[in-house]
Amino acid sequence: MEMMLAIGIGVFAASGVWLLLRPRTYQVIIGLALLSYAVNMFIFSMGRIKMDAPPVLTPGTAADPAVLADPVPQALVLTAIVIGFAMTALFLVVLLAARGRTGTDHVDGREAE
Amino acid sequence: MGDVMRHLVIAPVLLPLAVGAFLLMFDDRRRTMKMTLSLGTVGALLVIAVALVVYVDTPSGDRWSSLIVYPLGNWRPPFGIVLVADRLSALMVLVTAVLGAATLLFAMARWHRAGPRFYTLFLLLLTGLNGAFLTGDVFNLFVFFEILLAASYGLVLHGSGTARVKAGLHYIPINLVASSLFLIGVSLIYGVTGTLNMADLARLVPDLPDDSRVLFEAGAAVLGVAFLVKAGMWPLSFWLPTTYAASCAPVAAMFAIMTKVGIYVILRLFLLCFGDGAGASADFGAEWLYYGGMATIAFGGIGVLASQSMPRLGGYSVLVSSGTLLAAIGTTNSAVISGALFYLVSSTFTIGAYFLLVELIERGRQAGADVLAVTMEVFGDPEEDIEDEEDEVGVAIPAAIAVLGGGFLACTALLAGMPPLSGFIAKFAMLSALINEAGDIPPSHWALVILLVLSGLATLIAMTRTGIRTLWGPDEIAIPRVRAIEAMPVAVLLFLCAAMTVMGGPAMRYMEATAQLLYWPQIYAQDVLGSLPPRPPTDGGHE
Numbered sequence: 001m002e003m004m005l006a007i008g009i010g011v012f013a014a015s016g017v018w019l020l021l022r023p024r025t026y027q028v029i030i031g032l033a034l035l036s037y038a039v040n041m042f043i044f045s046m047g048r049i050k051m052d053a054p055p056v057l058t059p060g061t062a063a064d065p066a067v068l069a070d071p072v073p074q075a076l077v078l079t080a081i082v083i084g085f086a087m088t089a090l091f092l093v094v095l096l097a098a099r100g101r102t103g104t105d106h107v108d109g110r111e112a113e
Numbered sequence: 114m115g116d117v118m119r120h121l122v123i124a125p126v127l128l129p130l131a132v133g134a135f136l137l138m139f140d141d142r143r144r145t146m147k148m149t150l151s152l153g154t155v156g157a158l159l160v161i162a163v164a165l166v167v168y169v170d171t172p173s174g175d176r177w178s179s180l181i182v183y184p185l186g187n188w189r190p191p192f193g194i195v196l197v198a199d200r201l202s203a204l205m206v207l208v209t210a211v212l213g214a215a216t217l218l219f220a221m222a223r224w225h226r227a228g229p230r231f232y233t234l235f236l237l238l239l240t241g242l243n244g245a246f247l248t249g250d251v252f253n254l255f256v257f258f259e260i261l262l263a264a265s266y267g268l269v270l271h272g273s274g275t276a277r278v279k280a281g282l283h284y285i286p287i288n289l290v291a292s293s294l295f296l297i298g299v300s301l302i303y304g305v306t307g308t309l310n311m312a313d314l315a316r317l318v319p320d321l322p323d324d325s326r327v328l329f330e331a332g333a334a335v336l337g338v339a340f341l342v343k344a345g346m347w348p349l350s351f352w353l354p355t356t357y358a359a360s361c362a363p364v365a366a367m368f369a370i371m372t373k374v375g376i377y378v379i380l381r382l383f384l385l386c387f388g389d390g391a392g393a394s395a396d397f398g399a400e401w402l403y404y405g406g407m408a409t410i411a412f413g414g415i416g417v418l419a420s421q422s423m424p425r426l427g428g429y430s431v432l433v434s435s436g437t438l439l440a441a442i443g444t445t446n447s448a449v450i451s452g453a454l455f456y457l458v459s460s461t462f463t464i465g466a467y468f469l470l471v472e473l474i475e476r477g478r479q480a481g482a483d484v485l486a487v488t489m490e491v492f493g494d495p496e497e498d499i500e501d502e503e504d505e506v507g508v509a510i511p512a513a514i515a516v517l518g519g520g521f522l523a524c525t526a527l528l529a530g531m532p533p534l535s536g537f538i539a540k541f542a543m544l545s546a547l548i549n550e551a552g553d554i555p556p557s558h559w560a561l562v563i564l565l566v567l568s569g570l571a572t573l574i575a576m577t578r579t580g581i582r583t584l585w586g587p588d589e590i591a592i593p594r595v596r597a598i599e600a601m602p603v604a605v606l607l608f609l610c611a612a613m614t615v616m617g618g619p620a621m622r623y624m625e626a627t628a629q630l631l632y633w634p635q636i637y638a639q640d641v642l643g644s645l646p647p648r649p650p651t652d653g654g655h656e
Contacts, residue, residue: 020290025282032289039293046304072309073300076252080296083259087292090266091285098282101275109279 005045012038023112025095025105029088036084040077047073118168122183122198124161125206125243126257129154133236141229148221151232155214158239162207169203170623180640182249190249190642191310197249197641200627201454205246205377208458211609212370212465213239215602219469220363222599227272227361234271237264238367245374249641251299251309251336254378258295258343262288265371272361280359287352291342298336305329312641315385315634319392330397333386337379337398344375345435347408354416354428362472365424369464372431373457376438380450383442385634396445403443403557407564409436414568417575423471423583426575427464430528433568434460440561441543446550451628452542455621459535459610463527466606470520473595473603474583513595518584520600523607525580529573530565535613540565542621 012034019031047070055071057063095105102109132154136147169179183196198206217235225231241261248254266288269281303309305325306317321329342349353372357365379402387397413432420426434456441453526533530540544565547558613620630636 020286028286032286035290035293039296042297043300046300048304073303076300076303079252079256083256083292087259087263087285087289090263091289094266094270094278094281094285097270098278101278107282109275109282 001049001051005041005049009038009041009045012041023106023108025098025107028107029091029095032091033088036080036088040080040084043073043077043080047071118164119181119183121161121164122181122196122247123185125158125165125210126196126240126247128157128161129236129239129243133233133240136233136236137230144225147232148225151217151236152221154236155210155217155239158206158210158243159214162203162210165198165203166207169198169200170626180637182641191308191313194253195249195310195312195641196247197312197637198247199637200623200630201377201381202246204454204458204623204627205373206243208373208461209239209242209246209370212367212461212606215465215606216363216366216469219366219599219602222596224272224361224363228270230267231271234264234267235367237261238268240264242370242374246377249311251302251311251314251382253309255292255295255299258374259292261371261374262292265368268364268367269356269360271364276359277361280356283352284356287342291339294335294342295339298332298334298339301332301335302329305332310641311382311385312634312638315388315638316642318386318394319390321392321394323393326393330394333382334398336382337401340375340378341405341439342375343372344379344439345372345409345432346405346439347412347432347436350409350412350432350435353432354420354425357428357431357468358422358424362468365427365468366465369431369461369468372435373438373461376435376442376457379439380442380631384631385637388632388634390635399443399445401443402439403561406436406438406440406443407561409433409439410564410568412436414564414571417568418571420575423475423579424468426579427467427471430467430572431464433528433572434464437543437565437568440564444547444558444561446546447628447632448546448549448625449543450631451621451625452539452546454624454627455535455542455613456539458620459527459539459613462606462610463524463536466520466603466610467524467528469599469603469606470517470524473599474517474521476594514584516595516600518580520603520607521576521580521584523610525573525576527607527610528576530569531573533614535610535617538614538617538621540569 016031016033016035016038019027019034022028022031050069053067053069055069055074057068098109099105104111106112132150136150139147141147165181168181171179181198182190183198184190185194185196188194213235220231220235238261241257241259241264244257245254245261248257266281266285269284270277299309302314305328306314306321308314308317318329338349345353357368360368383398383402387394387399389395391397410433413429413434413436416429416432417426420429437460438453438457441449441456444450523534525531527536530536544562547562548554550558
């Protein structure tokens, strides 16, 4: 389980970085999306991986941290997903504006010679 | 009084957020209303910031400084999120409010018409800045960073135009990637320590076991890279001059404080987590900050000399100022840091005033005149020989040019650190602290001294050249139309720099007390966490 998660995060991050360094704006935005997936899963894994563990206490019973999942990273990852989504949408608008103004989808606004 | 003060801490965040959201409900045609409300908000922020500074500077009980802790929703730290106003935070909020008021006044003359929703974006930027300065929680810091960045993305594009869109195309992805690094760093630190509260971190770091210390330091380093991108340390700063030069004047002036947010966070977290009391982690990363800062000064200095336009020169001056501050933090010497705090305030005002001034000067000139000014230095001025002397006599200098020239002169003195103004005091404070250290002065400190002096010289040369070519060039000047409302913010910012010179003693005393307090993270931790019992060190995991 840990190994699968680690490999998954690694593949996402590596593909994301590779795409970020490409010259087309569309590749950059997909790279940013992949990178943010990797980051989100990383945050999630920082709460330790547990199967079938609820993050909330049951009223009336004594709390045992061993059978509960850590709720904080789940809250963090939710925030990060929302913010990342909004930023990607915003960047998409800039990307389209740049395409319209410069007539190219190169990240520098002009084709490399 | 104490209760009111306590709630005043959240006002710098709530007030601009509420007003900014409220303004969204109205069409941009109701300009007067939006203008009045925004101005009122910024005015209120100024008053609040002054009140906060006065409050934290007043001794309370047996302590010579007060600190306000505001637990949001009254959840107890370290579980709830806290806002903390200490001397440094209050100072930064005040600097933000002053710069915000000046740039808003400037923008009201014409720039707010250049694009939609200017006031909302501007107020959101203030929200994010104030929040980032006041928060005591690392993840909350991320949220406020995103607020200020989102607003800044909109503001970079304000006024539209191909150059701005192109600059935005670089600025936005770089900051998005930096935000990803920020998240990786924060979550790694949470995974190791089980807390996101800055004060709690400061308490836990000395007792970390070795295997989790490595992870913690890795997390802190990743987090540090994210802030260094914002602060513009050398290899991470190539986006900065282009973006600042492309954005419109009031926005560029406001961005003068954006790099300082990165510096502020580094200063705060570095001294909280890696101060003298941090055990095996003490001074972690100090060399990186020191040499990185020196490289930034060198890069900025060369950039200033090579700049062919005035806004770009401003962008590189931002880098010089960032580098100076980073190197000063890297010395881990409290006297140098108190000088650096003085420098931070002075250089923020100066660079803000400079960007506003440049826009006023450039209004009267045709495009490309800057490039001409520099190439003329190299190839000789073809018109030099045919100058008509008779016309020169008795021509009164138009008042606008005199005002702008005076402002430019003041900016030159401030940026280069020449005597009469506060730039000199700031640099002098840092240099004398570097030289007056006990024991032998290491060669690396001499290198910083030399670099600081040289960067001042480079700025002086570049700005004198630009100033002579622009303001004394007889032919090409069409007298710019400058309204009082545009000249006033520049004058106020420069006047504040002058005031910091005259009031150098009290200002320096505040900075020294601030720097000393930063060196006692235990006090900060104690105040924020109240009388919580010390937690036993965790064995790499958390509960």
